[in-house]
Amino acid sequence: MEFLPGNGDDRREQKRRRPRQNHTAAVKTKVALAAIKGDRTLAQLAEQFDVHPNQITSWKAQLEGGAADVFGPGGNAAVQPAVDVKSLHAKIGELTLENDFLEGALTKAGLLSAKR
Numbered sequence: 001m002e003f004l005p006g007n008g009d010d011r012r013e014q015k016r017r018r019p020r021q022n023h024t025a026a027v028k029t030k031v032a033l034a035a036i037k038g039d040r041t042l043a044q045l046a047e048q049f050d051v052h053p054n055q056i057t058s059w060k061a062q063l064e065g066g067a068a069d070v071f072g073p074g075g076n077a078a079v080q081p082a083v084d085v086k087s088l089h090a091k092i093g094e095l096t097l098e099n100d101f102l103e104g105a106l107t108k109a110g111l112l113s114a115k116r
Contacts, residue, residue: 023051031056032063 023031031049034040035056042053049056106112 028059029063032059035060036063 027049031045031051034045034049035042040048042056045051045056046053103112
């Protein structure tokens with residue numbers, strides 16, 4: 001049997017996989033909500049969003065499973081700030097005093113004009 005390019009015998013011409021896609025949370029939410037609506041089939045959604053139907057089913061299940069957390073206890077509790085506001089206010093006061101002192105010293109030395 002003779003090897004001819006393009007006759008289907010070339011092992012190197014096998015289908016190549018698409019590179020892995022990383023979808024944002026917004027895209028996942030949009031697709032899952034569209035699946036929950038149910039006005040289109042999984043195949044139609046998969047074609048529209050260029051995602052495998054199994055992935056849509058998975059995102060839909062994740063959304064349905066996590067939706068209770070939105071309305072559950074602690075879902076809207078006030079989140080503590082990541083920084084201590086009191087220490088930031090103290091630092092602002094310290095820097096203000098330092099700036100006022102330096103401004104006075106530079107003005108007395110004639111290095112800072114009174115017109116600002």
